[in-house]
Amino acid sequence: MLQTNMLNAEQTRSPQTGPAYSDDAGSGGISELVNFALGLLRRQYLVIILTAVFALTSCIIYLRITPPTYTARVQVLLANPRAQFVQQQSILSEPAFDHNQIETQIQLLKSSALATSVITQLNLVNDPDFSGSGPSLSSLWRAASTWNSTLPQQSKASTPAGLSDAIITAFQDRLSANRIGMSSILEISFSSSNRERAAEIANAVAGAYIAEQLNAKFEANRSATSWLQDRLRDLGDQALNAERAVNQYKSQNNIVSPEGKSIDEQQVTELNNRLMAARAQLTEASARLNQYDAILRTNPANLSSMGTLDAVGSDVTSNPIINGLRQQYLELTRRESEYSARFGPNHQAVATLRNRLRDLRSSIFDEVRRLAENTRNDLEVAKQRQQQIEKQLAEAVVQSRTTNAAELTIRELENRAKGLRSLSDMFQQRYIGAKQQESFPISETRVVQPASPPQSKSKPKSKVILALGLIGGVGFGIMLGLFRELMDRVFRTSAQIEAELGLPCLALVPELVVPQSPLRRAKSRSNDGDPGQRTIAKDSAIHRAVVDRPLSRFAEAIRSIKLAIDLNATKTSNQVIGITSALPNEGKTTIAASLAQLIGHGGKSVIIVDCDLRNPSLSSSLAPNAAAGIIEVTNGSRSIEETVWRDPTTNLAFLPAVRRSDLLHSSELLSTDSMHKLFDRLRASYDYVIVDLPPLTPLVDVRATTQLVDHFILVVEWGQTKIDVVKHALHTAPTIHDSLIGTVLNKTDIKAMARYDSYLRDYYSEDHCARYGLSNSG
Known part of the structure; x- marks a missing residue:
């Protein structure tokens, strides 16, 4: 927060x-x-x-x-190179290893069958790593899994080799296989509490895997050889029957050389090519004629800029006659502009040049008309040629359709015969290779680096x-x-107060701790015992800190509050100042008493009034023996002169509140006419009236003093006062909020402030205070 x-x-x-x-x-x-x-x-x-x-x-x-675990690793290479004659005669396809095939080999390494083979070979049933007698965490986990099983008899289910699933699972948990990079090398790892045992089992897994691959390859070759022999016999019969069908169809349809291309097909192809060329020529002539017609539809005078001719294309601009006329036209245009600027636009020479320009435009226009006529003739010739070729192509297509059916049939028969013969030859080669491979078995895998006992633990x-x-x-x-x-939803910095409450922070008041000597305490009590003097008790040294230690940081903070009151310009009067807080025990009474002491010590007449009628803690501290106070003054039983107590050192006046019994209607008492008259009299008698008010949250008494007090100051305890509590208290008392001068962050831990307000950490340095003789302590 x-x-x-x-x-x-x-x-x-x-x-x-x-x-x-x-x-x-x-x-x-x-x-x-x-x-x-x-x-x-x-x-x-x-x-x-x-x-x-x-x-x-x-x-x-x-x-x-x-316990430590040791991991041994063995590397196995897949796709071992074969002898050249074996590769040529192999009956099984040998593609390059991809990701899916590598993953398949990894799953074979982790299979239960391979695990059973190695466990049986090395007699691992009684090994502590698999029997669960060791103290490893994996054995405890397997034991817990077995205990939580809904079917206990399944944990003892036997494999074909007589091994329990728990032993096989324990073996597989310690076994891992991974691909090294993008290569065809697999790394097999096995973990055990014994380093020699780990290497032995890892090598055994690699050997069992290679043996399994070799056995599987041998069985596959034997099965393939038997199947190839039967299939080769069937394919030979089918190829012979297909070749006989081809020869019989040739005899029936009198086809001498069906494999050569017929004359009709060649003619159709040639006519198609000629037709495409004629259509392209017709399109080109039509486009050129449209461009010429567009120029002829314009006024010859529009050719002055030559932009229209350039838009036609290279046919016009490449014409030598038009090019020559354009050069003359451009030269005359340049001269006409030059003469117009020199002799004026109406000069005879300029007029002559304009006439020549007009003649040149007409000549260019006539040349374009001639080109258009030539193009129109070419277009007619292209149309006739296209029509003639289309007619010839239609006749050739009709003739070729009658001979295609027989050729399609013979092609189909020949293709089938060729396919069957090729397939028969291929199976013949495969069969020979299979017979040879049976006598030369070889595995695709081999061990690249055997496992050795690891020198250090893996985990x-x-x-x-x-x-x-x-x-x-x-x-x-x-x-x-x-x-x-x-x-931490409490106030700790002035920036928090300004952001959350929208009020200025008038001062950061450090926590005040003032020890009192027994002699002084006794002396002050003897002075207070004389009711005739009505002198403020001096044992309340915490309220006299600004007088006893004027060069302390606490006194400087109280001066900041007093200065804020004097400079406040929101109202015409800043005479009556109320000090309140959101909750009790936030130090509002100490701030009120210290502020009044500071004002009195500065030479101004000031009185502090205890308006916390239900808990007059200020009166208990400054005037513990008071017999009458503000309540007696308002009801008329005592005069103000008979109830005011004074401090001879600062000339501070204090109007206490004497609590004789529980006041049920303290807010009504604060809003009576007699209370208003009392405060009017105090305004006339003193420069400043400091009012110690009750807190906002538990009581509504502060709201009743808005007609008595000019401005309020809200005291907030550092690190204790909840932000939400203060915001709620001000929200329920909008009249108080509008009259607030600002807030005071009280009981501040100055040393801790540097940790909470990093921007202003230099402000809290003791060196700055010591430079001006200020004590950093409260």
Whole structure:
């Protein structure tokens, strides 16, 4: 919460308080984020350190109680190169290994059949890693899984080799197979608590896998040879029958050379090519004629810019006659412009040039008309040629259709005969290769690097676990610290007050701790015992801190409040000031008494009035022996002169409140006419009237004093007062909110402020206070 509000508050700062209003928005956001992170570390470093230490301790305990595991690795190469004659005669396809095939081989390595073979071969049934007698975590997990099974008899289900599923599962859990990069090499890993045993089992798995591949290949070759023999016999008969059908069809249809291309087909192809060329020529002539007609439909005078001729294309612009005329036209145009500028547009020479330009345009126009006539003739010739070719093509197509049926049939028969003969020859080669391969069996895999006993344990990895524990502990500590920050819904900075309440923070008042000596306390009590003097008790030294220690930071903060009152220009009068808070015990009484002492010590006449009628704590401190107070003055039983107490040092006047019994209607008493008259008299008699009011939340008495008090000051306790409580209190008392001069952040831990307000951390430095003789202590 705190940091969320602080980030919002930074946006409401003035340009002098931080970079929130920097021209560079990106750098300002980064600066705020960095300050937020540094502030979080400064405030929550203990939480982060304790969490990291706890995580490291947990990791160390885990490393101490977890038994070591050793992993042995063996590398197996797939697709072992074969002898050349074996590859040529192989009956099985041998594509390059892709991802799917590699994954298939990995699953075969992890299969239950292979695991059963190795367990039986090495007699691993009684091995501690698989029988569950060892203290490993995996054995405990398997035991728990077996205990939670809904069908206990299934955990003892036997495999064909008489092994339980639990042993096979334990073996498979310790076995892993992976592809090395993009190669055809598989790495088989096996983990065990014994390093020699791990290497032995890894090599056994690789040997069992190679033997299984060899046996599977041998069985596949034998089955393929038997099937090829039967299939070869059938294909030979089918190919012979197909060849006989071809010869018989040739005899029936008198086809001498059906494989050559017929004359009709050649003629149709040639006519198609000629027709395409004629259509292209016709299209070109038609387009050119349209362009010429577009020029002829225009006025010859529109050819002055020559843009129309250029738009026609290269046929016109490449004409030597038109080119020559254009050159003359451009030259005369240049001269006409030159003469017009020199002699004027109406000169005889200019007129002559214009006539010649007009003649040239007419000549160009006549040449274009001649080209259009030539193109029209070419178009007619192209149309006649296209019609003649189309007619010839239609006749050739009709003639070719009568001879296609027989040729299609003979082609189909020949293709079938050729396909059957080729298939028969291919199966013949495969059959010969299969017979040879039976006598030369070879596996596609081999061991590249056998497994050896590992020198170091594979898990648990001490460095990795400790690093993860440290990182996780720090990360969790940061999260825990951030959660504490978000839940810290209290006021800690002036920027928070300004952002949340929309009120200025008048001062940061440090926490005040004033020890009292027994001698002074006894002396003050003896003075207070004389009721005739009505002198303020001097044992309340906490209210005299501004007088006893005028060069303290506390006194300087009270001066800041007094200055804010004097400079307030919202109303004509700043004479009666009410001090209140949202909740009790926030220090409003101390602020009120200290402010009054400061004003009196400065030479002004001031009176402090205790209007907390239900809990007059200020009266108990300053005038514990008072017999009459503000209640007696308002009801007329005593005069104000008989009830006012004074401080001879500062000339401070104090009007106490004597609580004789529970007041049920204190708010009505504060709003009576006699109370108004009392305050009018105080205004006339004193320069300042400081009113100690009750808190806003538990009572409504403060709302009844809006007609008595000019302005209010709200006291907020640092690190204790909830933001939502203050906002609700001001929301329920809108008249008080409108009359507030500002707020005071009381009981502030100045040393801790640098951790919460990073922008103003230099403001809280003791060096600045010591430079001017101020004491940083309260």
